[in-house]
Amino acid sequence: MDTTKSDQLYEKALQLMPGGVNSPVRAFHSVGRSPLIMKKASGCRIIDEDDNEYIDYVGSWGPLILGHSHPEVVQAICECAQEGTSFGATCSKEIEMAELICDAFPSIEKVRMVNSGTEATMSAIRLARAFTGRNKIIKFEGCYHGHADAFLIKAGSGMLTAGSQLSPGVPSAITGETILCRYNDLESVEEAFRQSGADIAAIIVEPVAGNMGLIPGTREFLVGLRELCNNYGCLLIFDEVITGFRLCYGGVQNITGIVPDLTTLGKIIGGGLPVGAYGGKKEIMDLVAPQGEVYQAGTLSGNPLAMAAGLATLKILRDTDWYDRMEVISYFLTGKIRSLFEARGMYYVIKRLGSMFCVFFTEDEVYDYESAMKCDTQKYARFYREVLQEGIYLPPAQFEVSFVSCAHELEDIYQTVAAIERALDRMK
Numbered sequence: 001m002d003t004t005k006s007d008q009l010y011e012k013a014l015q016l017m018p019g020g021v022n023s024p025v026r027a028f029h030s031v032g033r034s035p036l037i038m039k040k041a042s043g044c045r046i047i048d049e050d051d052n053e054y055i056d057y058v059g060s061w062g063p064l065i066l067g068h069s070h071p072e073v074v075q076a077i078c079e080c081a082q083e084g085t086s087f088g089a090t091c092s093k094e095i096e097m098a099e100l101i102c103d104a105f106p107s108i109e110k111v112r113m114v115n116s117g118t119e120a121t122m123s124a125i126r127l128a129r130a131f132t133g134r135n136k137i138i139k140f141e142g143c144y145h146g147h148a149d150a151f152l153i154k155a156g157s158g159m160l161t162a163g164s165q166l167s168p169g170v171p172s173a174i175t176g177e178t179i180l181c182r183y184n185d186l187e188s189v190e191e192a193f194r195q196s197g198a199d200i201a202a203i204i205v206e207p208v209a210g211n212m213g214l215i216p217g218t219r220e221f222l223v224g225l226r227e228l229c230n231n232y233g234c235l236l237i238f239d240e241v242i243t244g245f246r247l248c249y250g251g252v253q254n255i256t257g258i259v260p261d262l263t264t265l266g267k268i269i270g271g272g273l274p275v276g277a278y279g280g281k282k283e284i285m286d287l288v289a290p291q292g293e294v295y296q297a298g299t300l301s302g303n304p305l306a307m308a309a310g311l312a313t314l315k316i317l318r319d320t321d322w323y324d325r326m327e328v329i330s331y332f333l334t335g336k337i338r339s340l341f342e343a344r345g346m347y348y349v350i351k352r353l354g355s356m357f358c359v360f361f362t363e364d365e366v367y368d369y370e371s372a373m374k375c376d377t378q379k380y381a382r383f384y385r386e387v388l389q390e391g392i393y394l395p396p397a398q399f400e401v402s403f404v405s406c407a408h409e410l411e412d413i414y415q416t417v418a419a420i421e422r423a424l425d426r427m428k
């Protein structure tokens, strides 16, 4: 595999951008090679600057559930651009988007559009603090809620990959208001409430954690969080930035029936353009300015292009049976990968839920941050490099999730399995 152009561009990028990237997870540090610089993509295929083609399981980290450059999404963006790229005033697409989100999520009566998942979670906790008149929040080790100060403690994703527990530059006065608990461990949450129950504004949780690899929250855990929030008068925030419209038309809350007070969204609702949203009960959302006094704003919030791409994406998901088809494709793919590992006597854990999956190299069950940390990340790095060589593009870090999209056909899955088989044969 020739990556000369990628390597040259990365050298230049290193001079001009911190770490040569605009987001740390793109740097490939933990998989021990320089990053690829991508040129174009279509369907489930992505092509780098050296014209190497890969079957893509990153999907821009989740948004591209329809695959790259889906014709209807591209058409919606182009038509929208002809009519103006931003008005700084409300457009009808924002209202249509709000309607689709409120219809899809039983817990969302009103919604505010923002520009990223980070803005959504940051704003949701501000709102929860204002609503309850309390300051503390509970977050879980290994969950990632974007890069706002309050969340950068034992966060998942790039921080977990880098092995860092705190970010310099975040005042301790802020992290002092964040209580860390263990994922899937209700007892750790009960203890936090026993100690600080009257000061806790909200619990924020990924109901299916996708930033320490893939670790679904157990039913007992999520029900327990709901009950504790009820008992102590604090808000439950489901961060569905990844899971929103990923596992069904709606979120994990539609599947489990466990209803949060606030929900944060991003990724898929923007169809590949920058977006985020937070929403919930009217009585809470009405505290947001200008209806209420909780200030939150944005020059490009509800941007027409992002709304156009998101609306086109959501309507396809709503009106088709793609979720069932992705379930079958993902089940088949992970089953085949399992067989390849089994045949070689490798130790592994594969987690899958709908079109999300993750391969861990460990002998033990993975259910939280500590158990995820025990995985053999060196082995993942080797596996990563070998499958990349065979034209398979996985997330360049152990603690991220792979995504199957609607554009992955059975033929792509066969090719993927054959590629992984060749890669594993070289790893012996």
Ligand SMILES: Cc1ncc(COP(=O)(O)O)c(C=O)c1O
Binding pocket: 061, 115, 116, 117, 118, 119, 121, 144, 145, 146, 147, 206, 210, 211, 239, 240, 241, 242, 266, 267, 275, 276
């Ligand atoms: C669960 C979750 N919440 C929030 C975010 C932050 O979203 P963004 O990267 O759009 O700021 C992410 C991003 O990966 C995420 O996975």
Ligand SMILES: NCC(=O)CCC(=O)O
Binding pocket: 023, 024, 025, 026, 061, 062, 144, 157, 158, 210, 211, 400, 401
């Ligand atoms: N699961 C983590 C992400 O999706 C983050 C992507 C990024 O920050 O580039």
